[in-house]
Amino acid sequence: MAEKKYDALKLENQLCFPLYACSRQIIKKYHPFLDELNLTYTQYLAMMVLWERHTISVKELGNQLFLDSGTLTPLLKSMEKKGYLTRKRSGEDERILLVSITEAGETLRDRAVDVPAKMTGCVNLSPEEAAELYRLLYKILS
Amino acid sequence: MAEKKYDALKLENQLCFPLYACSRQIIKKYHPFLDELNLTYTQYLAMMVLWERHTISVKELGNQLFLDSGTLTPLLKSMEKKGYLTRKRSGEDERILLVSITEAGETLRDRAVDVPAKMTGCVNLSPEEAAELYRLLYKILS
């Protein structure tokens, strides 16, 4: 008779493991494309928010990306050094730090616009499967 | 008319972002349970492999977890210090480092066996949805 006592602890019975592995494998595939833009994957995500919002607080950016100030503070300082954004305290409330995209940051958008299309070939799911995966992931996140 | 030129660059149109966010959010939920075992999430994954395999090379462990020696070497040294495993070069081939579970590592299995059940409540998917998510993730990984 089979020993089932520990089955739940087998790697192949985990849901989080393939999530974690998948996430890292796909991020790796972004590397060659993002290197050309002088961005890491996390920085690329921050730029996506800035391209839509232009100015945003660290707090709100963290809410959108599920990241805290411990991650964002050094990330944003590094991006400021690259010239893609500026960091300035809000006049209304000095606790709030406002991050704003620069002209150089805006320019980057045109060079980044092809990245998503280049990546689609890297995930071999049908459009329906991709849509279903998307739905399930956001259901977990909500 | 709407500006569609940059739609592909919107955060909400990414597939990798929710994957990455989901992975981190779920791993966070493991923390209270894994703290009791004195394990991090990555260490917990390594233990899952060792509970099944007892002895495995760093290379093979890396293949199973999609991690390289740069990550595994310090991870395994730390786990060795905790007494959960031993590290010894293979006699057959001195390049190979064999990682073996200890008695303390085996004992940990009984304390870990409830972790998966405790976690299931943290992901609000139906069993069918979880199964579909699992299938899609492994399709990407293959």
Next chain:
DNA sequence: CTCAATTCGATTGAGTACAATTTAATTATA
């Protein structure tokens, strides 16, 4: 008002991740 509670960001420290390089051991080939 006023001081306690809250909020926001920065800092610190531990632990990954991973590309690139190095070193030692093994294997293959001229």
Next chain:
DNA sequence: TATAATTAAATTGTACTCAATCGAATTGAG
């Protein structure tokens, strides 16, 4: 059989990721 090529870990350097803590600014209950 020398040596070139390959392989396995370790090391190095850069960049997250997050828990915990801190300090300054703001808010709110009495």
